[in-house]
Amino acid sequence: MTSADLSDIRQSALGAADPLGVAAVLAEAVDSGGLADPDDAGYALTLAAEIAESRTKLDAALRYADRAVDAYKTRDDTQAGAAHALRARILFRSGRADEAMAELEPLRPLLTRYPDAAAYVTVALSVGGQNKLAEQWLTEAVQATLTERDQPADPASAEDAGQLFFLLQQRHRLRHALGLPHDTHDNLAERLETRLANAAAAGGPADDLLFWPQAEFDRLLAKWPALTESYDKNWDDHRARLERELVRLTGTGRVGLAVFPGTVDGLAGDATDAKVRAAYARQQETGTNRISWPPERNAACWCGSGNKYKKCCLPRSRG
Known part of the structure; x- marks a missing residue:
């Protein structure tokens, strides 16, 4: 089973006649050496956990997620972070909020490093009813990123903003969902989105x-x-x-x-x-x-x- 096969499964598994069977096949491929690249074990197990979670089979989902986290244990990248966030999400759904928060807290540094970290951390917190805390974490990540930047606090474009842009976007959308009034960071998010749209309209x-x-x-x-x-x-x-x-x-x-x-x-x-x-x-x-x-x-x-x-x-x- 290649990386491309796993990507295809991600796109089609939930529409399969037996998605839980697909999850079991993924775990079996890991156990039997059926992956073309053994480094894909974490990816395959994360996918199995997502499938089980989608069918509210939380015990199975957690078993798969535990194994995915273990497969990524020597890595500190966005894929490993996503596996931990998934495990936290399942723990929240299982009524184990304290364990979920313990899983998420170490992921906070990833918010300033990887574009998709803001999304998967925020989703996990939202599942646990922690939207206000998610907004706080994103705000702190925005402020930390602004402090570390060599460029001015108001970047000229979304591209110049880099990681800051993704944090601002996620924070802006969350604050809108919470009904919070605009602040300076929301205004910057909107300016950058407008500049991105204008650049695209100009053939960006x-x-x-x-x-x-x-x-x-x-x-x-x-x-x-x-x-x-x-x-x-x-x-x-x-x-x-x-x-x-x-x-x-x-x-x-x-x-x-x-x-x-x-x-x-x-x-x-x-x-x-x-x-x-x-x-x-x-x-x-x-x-x-x-x-x-x-x-x-x-x-x-x-x-x-x-x-x-x-x-x-x-x-x-x-x-």
Whole structure:
């Protein structure tokens, strides 16, 4: 079972006839050495825990989550943090709030390090009815990030803000849900979102970071063959161009980068029209479907090939 297989299961498991059976298969793959990459054990067990949780099988979900946390025990990255947050979420649902909070407290430093940490920590706290505490943690993370920044407190763009932007966004949405009045951080979040939207409207980074997974890329060119003249000629060229662009943007100081997956079915209009493609890219950029970049060297590549990043798209930036 490859990393790509696991990603496919994540997309389809909840709609399966027997999702709990899928969870059991994932655990069995870990136990029997059925994973192509043993480093995927934590990912597979986290997915099994999510499936069991979705079916309110909390005892099974917690067993899987315990094993996922153990599989990640030597790591201090966002994947390990997500496993701990999932375990906390299940503990909250099981009425074990004190244990859940003990699981979440060590994750607070991740809020200033990883774009998705703000989301999974906030979701876990919200499940436990701790929205006010989540707002407090996010506020403290925003203030810490502002203190550590070399740039002015009011960044010129979402890209310049980097990690701060993701914290501000999550905090702003949570405060809106809580009915809290706007403060200076909320105002900054709105200014950065406006600047991001304006940059996208002017043909900003979304145009360059729209990613077509291999099956969708093949469908795209089959439907609009003329795109080979203005777009990448094949999927290898497509992901190589994206990798080079991501590396280039990193060199300009950009952080919190991601690519935005597209689908042919989601693209309304004639894709040979550059304005249609640009509008779709902006739509994808402002949505929730994003693939953070870069992955760790030994993690599955962002392109979905199933290979490790260091053996797949990482070398493409040097081509």
